Amino acid sequence: MTTEMGQSVQQPASVKKKRRKKVSLDSRKARAGWMFILPFVLGFILIYLPMVIESIRFSFSDLTIESGSFNTTFVGFQNYRRAFLEDPKYAQILIKGLQKLAFDIPAIIIFSLFMAIMLNQKMMGRGVFRAIFFIPVILSTGIMESISSMDILSTYMEGGEGIDDGSGTSTATQLVSSMDLQRLFSNMKVGTEIVDYVTNAINNIYDIVNRSGVQMLIFLSGLQSISPAIYESCKIDGATAWETFWKITFPMITPMILVNAVYTVIDSFTSEKNTVMSYISGVYSQPDGRELSAAMSWIYFMIVIAIVGVVAAILSAFVFYQRKSE
């Protein structure tokens, strides 16, 4: 009886509902999802996509700006040909930039992982160190980067300060002389390439610290999400810290390594400090260099995409995903 009563009470509502087209929960949720990402979709279609298409069009054409409007004439691959064949520096800078990147990515990843592990441990003054380490993420970007890139003040300040061995090379940015390290490493019988790599990395430490802020944050969050229970069981089984790192922490953090590698590639490729970017930016401000700069940056973009793809493909082979028990 009571159920019938309930139904009869509910009847008007259900009749009302019937008139509307029935939509399953899934498709309703799908629609809600589209609503949430609508700003991006609209922005992409209405603003971004036209810009991309325009940019490609500009790279294939000759541009004249008149008052109130602009005209383009199609010139084929002329701009691209100019970028590669007529511009003496472009290809050279491109290759150098790529070399530097190959050097930077591992250094940044290793450093940021190391620092994240450090900052994740309980230690005295952790909060203070964290606050200091993330200063560059917030402050040393954009304009500060370009100020410090042409800064002669800090080198001057370092010049006569502290321990000066008279050779004039003791600067804060050059912490170790490569001679010392080479001596150290030659005793350990490792190749000179590695020695050079390490000395370079240490001497560029300021640059690396500056650029690994976001990566450090991402690693930190990755480390935080590893369940403490796993570490506990390892400890009970008698694993050392070294073993725990290689058997637990490292595999669990591999997805973050992938994310960070891709992010580092993108970030260092698109930053204003990048030599290729600043060269293209210089070309842009030349008279009639606008189309040329568009062509150059499209070449550059293709290379970026290729490298991101290669890095992602290589690393994703090693990524370990923890299967969640359903």
Next chain:
Amino acid sequence: MNAQNTENKPVVKRESKNRIRVDFDRTPLKDRLKARFLNFYFLSRIVIWIFRFVLMVGISYIVLYPFLTKIAGSVMAPEDFVDVTVRLIPKHFTLDIYRAIASELGYWAAFRNTFILSLISAVFQTLICALIGYGFAKFKFKGRNLVFLLVILTMIIPHQTMRLSMYMEFRYFDILGLIRLFKGGGIQLFGHNIKNLGAVAEQVDEAGNVIREAKPGWLAPFFEKLDILRFAHKETAIQDGVTVKKTVWDDTLRLFKYQIERRGRMFDRYRVEVEFTQSGANLINTYVPMFLLSLGGLGFKNGLYIFLFRQFFRGIPDELEESAYIDGSGTFRTFVRIILPLSVPMLITVFLFSFCWQWTDEFYTNLFFPSDTVNMLVKLVGNIPASLKTDYAGQELYYSAIRNTCGLMIIFPLVIIYGFLQRFLVQGIEQSGLAN
């Protein structure tokens, strides 16, 4: 080694009414300390602790050192730069550089402009990216991965690539050709002007002679006359000692500086000026391009923010929303009332990023504000205040110090904000559970 007192039973040494003192035969203090502190485990921990601490302090020094030199240089007088005995500590302490930059380069006007731009863009970017990230994290729909790939794509395309087209886009801004249409410029489709609507197309033979001339279609005159986008602004002029207020109709929405008098003092005011012509609206030198990009989740590094939010929202258990849905809350309401309050640290993190990065960003600022009349903070760098111009020996260093001081003054507000919000930064990221 010292635990040989197993046979010895504890000795009751003293007994009072309600207290006894039991003395075990303990090993001597010296041995106990030895056992405690002179083992390998303890020593290695001490060594690691010291190593770690020194390393941390060292890297902190590397991070802070450039700021120290900047601060030191900023309070030095020009004499100090030629004095070889002066390095980090100034002999002639002075705040001249700060004063000159603040008064001569129009620091405060630039500060206000930058503040408006950064604050509003950052708020837009934070909220919009949260919205988009939530959509990617919690809803399954066809094409989700494809759209997310597009988000990554916007991150990968170097903005140098888009520089020219971005300038053109906002110099001749026109969404879907609407402005063009309303200004009587006809309809534009895929970059082609099809003003001659209904017209007979031009026909040309092999030799290039026109066989049939293109005639304007019947709709063309209509579009020629269609001109609805007109704006009015009020102007006050003094004619023959009489204040005349009139409404002026024109094609522009202006950002220009004008002065008003209030309480006997003159104040600067700004107004947005947007020029609407047949080829689109001129949005250069206004805040509009940055706001539009922010609203579309296309601003500076917005791809990263969307990614961070997506990972963060994935970590929030679905049960939370499901219970809200069962209680009859809609998706958007659930997002605003339940999810957003949970994600305050993450929101603050992204806000901090977007505000600070927008504040110091050069690319968009220089691109959208090429004019000298709109002063932004990043454009101050490189200008030397007239009163500080010198000719003598330390000139280069002094100018470098001025540049650095300018940088310091730019980031000064950010330092304060960072001081307040930095604890949310790590907290927000830690909660994000990116590995899920």
